[in-house]
Amino acid sequence: MPPTKEIKHSTATEIPQSSDGSTMAELKFRLIQTYDQKAKHYDTDREVNRATRYYFDCSYRAIESLMDDTSRDTVHVDMPVGTGKFLIHLRQRGHSHRMIGIDLAAGMLEVCADHSKQTGADLVLSMGDAYCLPLPDNSVDVFTCLRLMHLLPKASWPQVVGEIRRVLRPGGLMIIELRNALRGVTCQMLVAAFRSRRETHPHTFATPQQARRLFRAFTDVQLQGVGLDGTSTMSRFVPAMGKGLHFLEAKSAIRYLSKTLLATARKPKDSCCS
Numbered sequence: 628m629p630p631t632k633e634i635k636h637s638t639a640t641e642i643p644q645s646s647d648g649s650t651m652a653e654l655k656f657r658l659i660q661t662y663d664q665k666a667k668h669y670d671t672d673r674e675v676n677r678a679t680r681y682y683f684d685c686s687y688r689a690i691e692s693l694m695d696d697t698s699r700d701t702v703h704v705d706m707p708v709g710t711g712k713f714l715i716h717l718r719q720r721g722h723s724h725r726m727i728g729i730d731l732a733a734g735m736l737e738v739c740a741d742h743s744k745q746t747g748a749d750l751v752l753s754m755g756d757a758y759c760l761p762l763p764d765n766s767v768d769v770f771t772c773l774r775l776m777h778l779l780p781k782a783s784w785p786q787v788v789g790e791i792r793r794v795l796r797p798g799g800l801m802i803i804e805l806r807n808a809l810r811g812v813t814c815q816m817l818v819a820a821f822r823s824r825r826e827t828h829p830h831t832f833a834t835p836q837q838a839r840r841l842f843r844a845f846t847d848v849q850l851q852g853v854g855l856d857g858t859s860t861m862s863r864f865v866p867a868m869g870k871g872l873h874f875l876e877a878k879s880a881i882r883y884l885s886k887t888l889l890a891t892a893r894k895p896k897d898s899c900c901s
């Protein structure tokens with residue numbers, strides 16, 4: 628594992644305020660508290676229904692298919708690692724590369740460490756902050772960042788993406804999940820439960836244009852959708868139609884109706900340290 632460096636926590640003056648007026652320090656504190664509390668039942672809570680399980684299954688399969696071939700020497704960082712589900716999924720699918728999980732909440736890391744031990748996944752875990760990653764420059768081949776950005780204020784996204792770019796080696800691959808603005812804003816207007824979640828975090832969405840702007844210091848930027856409403860039911864009853872919808876989410880403008888946008892991008896080969 629690359630040597631970790633001392634974790635510095637960003638202060639409110641370094642990063643803009645959250646849209647609800649709270650400082651970044653307050654938001655981080657709230658997120659740590661929330662995920663420390665959720666940690667023990669996080670996996671069971673999120674797999675309550677078939678549609679959600681189906682969504683995660685599709686999402687993991689899509690990400691795996693976007694990853695380069697891995698070898699034992701590949702260094703893969705997943706941040707936030709949460710309870711380790713994605714990395715353990717990859718291990719169980721036969722990936723033998725070096726996997727490092729980073730998260731800000733000690734409670735999530737503890738659960739992740741237990742899962743890693745129980746499954747023999749051999750994950751290297753480290754507490755760290757997305758705004759100041761405990762990793763050296765140019766040390767990572769693949770960086771996955773799933774289900775984090777919607778928790779953070781949009782004005783702070785460039786700093787997170789800048790950190791990922793810093794630690795990626797030239798040519799390294801970033802896969803980052805964003806909540807899709809079109810579907811997100813519609814849900815917020817129509818579903819009260821969706822609105823109430825904004826008390827813990829800003830619930831930030833991205834339009835495709837914003838996503839492309841965010842990754843302008845990268846090359847080979849691609850966006851694909853995951854989680855088109857109704858696909859789970861469709862695949863159950865008419866599997867061929869379900870497959871067709873997945874194809875369209877990946878290849879056509881239908882991706883902008885999906886729940887999330889999976890963005891892949893590479894650090895340019897000719898970049899040096901930042």
Ligand SMILES: C[S@@+](CC[C@H](N)C(=O)[O-])C[C@H]1O[C@@H](n2cnc3c(N)ncnc32)[C@H](O)[C@@H]1O
Pocket residue numbers: 655658659662706707708709710712729730731732735755756757758772773774775778
């Ligand atoms: C919705 S969970 C997603 C976890 C995992 N990626 C997954 O897909 O299951 C959000 C995670 O982000 C972590 N987190 C929140 N703010 C963070 C930050 N600034 N740096 C690193 N991790 C953070 C939380 O502790 C929590 O584990």
